[in-house]
Amino acid sequence: MRLDKFVMRSTRLTKQQVTTCIESGEVTVNQQAITDVRYQVHENNLIDYLGEQLIPRAFRYLMFNKPANTICSNVDGDYPSILNQINIEDKQELHIAGRLDADTTGLVLITDDGRWSFNIMRPEQNCEKTYRVTLSKPLANDVVERFEQGVLLSGEAKPTLPAKLKKISVEQAFAPDPSQNQQDGYKTQMPQQVLLTITEGRYHQVKRMFFSVGNRVNALHREQIGLLKLDIPLGHWRYLTQCEVNSFIN
Known part of the structure; x- marks a missing residue:
């Protein structure tokens, strides 16, 4: 961790105050004055x-069920930040581990532990x-296999890593065709839900993957990261247990 970030986590000084005290030689690392705010410090250093x-505050690890029309950012933008719905001290030290688009809902992990x-x-x-x-329509028969092999997204040089795709339901209904005079109507394909598991986080990856096979994502909800499954209502948050935190540590 950078020295300035360590001092901020260990005191109530502002960023500017921390910079001033380090550059003035008021902070020592292993009894040696360090004036470079970017100096890297480690757990076994005496600061x-x-x-x-200085003893840094304990790291915090949160689960949040993100609603639509919010953004994974520390500040508001076109939509409000998800951090507006989290009422804890030193919220400015938190960051989002794996962002979701504004229209995507579901599991978001929030922490102040950069290594984690x-x-x-x-x-x-x-x-x-x-x-x-x-999805806007049922899957083509070969999509599961294509995702397992990896698909090449538009503008990318390498295909995606192998992904797992599981069909949940396929619905079909009959509806009258207003543009034709047919008494018995015609078959209309209704939306389908699937579970997609990936290990990457490319730009709009899920939406682009389905677009590459001739389909469109109508709604997207993240249910699970690693072994951690979403278990709280939409718009709510909770701290992770130590066991859940440890599940992401190799």
Whole structure:
């Protein structure tokens, strides 16, 4: 962790105050004054400020069930930030581990532990994310196999990593065709829901994957990350248990 971030986590100083005290030589690392705010410190370092040892606040780990028309950001934008619905101290220190689009709902992990969230987000960790996807029409017969092999998205040089796709339901209904004079109507394909599990987080990946096979995502909801399943109502949050936190630590 950077020295300035360590000092901020261990005191109530503002960012500017922390910068000033470090550059003035008031902070020591292993009894040596360090004036570079970017200096990297580690768990076993002894860090003092004006002769007093600094002990950082414990990291926090939260689950949040994101509603639609909110954004995974620390500040409001075109839509309000999800952090507006979380009422805890030092909220500005939190960040989102794996963002969702404004119109996507479901499981979001929030923390102030950068190393922990990095392990969740980088593809080589193979952390699975499962989405419930509502499609505009039923799947073609070959889509499950194509997703298992990886699909090439528009503008990408490499195909996606293998993904798991499970059909949930297919509904078909008959409806009259207003454009034709047919007494018995015609068959209309209704939306289908599927579960998609991926280990990457490319830009709009889920929507682009289905678009590449001639389908469209009407609704998207993240149900699970790793072994952690969403278990709270929409718009609510809770702290993770230590066991849940540890499930993301290799």
